[in-house]
Amino acid sequence: MSVMRLGHINVRVLDIEEAVDHYVNVNGMIQTHVDPLGNVYLKCWDEWDKYSVVLSPSDQAGMNHIAYKVKSDADLDMYKTRITEAGIDVEEVPAGTLEFVGRALKFKVPSEHEMYLYAEKEYVGTSVGTTNPDPWPDDLKGVGAHWVDHALLMCPFDPETGVNTVAEVTSFMVDVLDFYLVEQVMVGPDGDIQLATWLSCSNTPHDIAFVGGPVSGLHHLAYFLDSWNDVLKAADIMSKKRVKIDVTPQRHGITRGYTIYYFDPSGNRNETFAGLGYLAQPDRPVTTWTEDQLGAGIFYHTRELVESFTTVYT
Numbered sequence: 001m002s003v004m005r006l007g008h009i010n011v012r013v014l015d016i017e018e019a020v021d022h023y024v025n026v027n028g029m030i031q032t033h034v035d036p037l038g039n040v041y042l043k044c045w046d047e048w049d050k051y052s053v054v055l056s057p058s059d060q061a062g063m064n065h066i067a068y069k070v071k072s073d074a075d076l077d078m079y080k081t082r083i084t085e086a087g088i089d090v091e092e093v094p095a096g097t098l099e100f101v102g103r104a105l106k107f108k109v110p111s112e113h114e115m116y117l118y119a120e121k122e123y124v125g126t127s128v129g130t131t132n133p134d135p136w137p138d139d140l141k142g143v144g145a146h147w148v149d150h151a152l153l154m155c156p157f158d159p160e161t162g163v164n165t166v167a168e169v170t171s172f173m174v175d176v177l178d179f180y181l182v183e184q185v186m187v188g189p190d191g192d193i194q195l196a197t198w199l200s201c202s203n204t205p206h207d208i209a210f211v212g213g214p215v216s217g218l219h220h221l222a223y224f225l226d227s228w229n230d231v232l233k234a235a236d237i238m239s240k241k242r243v244k245i246d247v248t249p250q251r252h253g254i255t256r257g258y259t260i261y262y263f264d265p266s267g268n269r270n271e272t273f274a275g276l277g278y279l280a281q282p283d284r285p286v287t288t289w290t291e292d293q294l295g296a297g298i299f300y301h302t303r304e305l306v307e308s309f310t311t312v313y314t
């Protein structure tokens with residue numbers, strides 16, 4: 001596995017000042033840069049690279065691109081060949097095109113999302129450093145998220161016409177980018193249609209997830225917190241700050257994570273995801289959820305899907 005982790009996500013926002021206030025004072029991120037176009041770059045306190053979120057002013061919310069960091073420059077050459085052999089056009093992006101990032105590969109995955117792979121990004125260090133570090137820094141803001149953990153992307157899906165880009169993008173991520181399948185939701189009369197998948201490139205239950213829907217989009221980006229107590233406190237902070245909460249603290253059946261779904265001021269869904277869930281391994285047997293138990297898979301306590309979960313996204 002040469003893809004290490006989610007490197008950053010570029011999110012479109014309607015009002016950049018409101019957005020920065022949310023990502024700093026609710027999510028606890030630190031602003032590290034503003035480029036000449038007004039894009040704002042942020043990192044979490046426990047992250048060491050220059051940024052993990054880029055906020056771009058726009059008149060439409062959603063995601064511009066998602067970027068994953070690979071181990072070495074040579075991996076980029078290897079993936080360029082493999083992506084091309086998979087029939088997908090790859091653009092070589094010179095160093096510096098993405099701010100503070102080395103050369104990168106740009107391509108569209110089968111679910112129409114724009115993805116980058118890169119090997120280098122400017123190192124700035126965590127807020128506690130690397131020598132005799134404290135477990136957390138002073139002056140944490142908001143929920144004080146450790147890092148951006150994963151994203152869930154909505155993928156064009158219509159069983160009536162046979163369109164299933166969840167299955168296509170999942171195959172691509174596994175066969176070409178070396179992710180492995182951890183959990184899946186299977187639907188249809190014979191239970192053989194992949195509606196949703198959770199994939200890892202590390203040892204966390206998911207570094208990316210895909211769910212079928214009417215159109216391609218961003219379902220949520222998630223922040224890591226330590227514990228259930230942190231999730232409870234995060235919900236308190238969201239209420240104090242009048243953040244629109246989609247789903248109050250819950251456990252996911254899928255991945256076993258402790259969650260809150262909430263929205264940034266532009267309507268992009270965020271999540272706080274806590275707990276390890278379990279230690280994912282490439283040879284771990286794939287967990288399958290059936291259509292009749294989908295509610296429990298997503299929201300384990302209520303065992304019912306919230307309507308907005310599949311209908312509201314950017």
Ligand SMILES: [Fe+2]
Nearest residue numbers: 152222271273
């Ligand atoms: Fe999530």
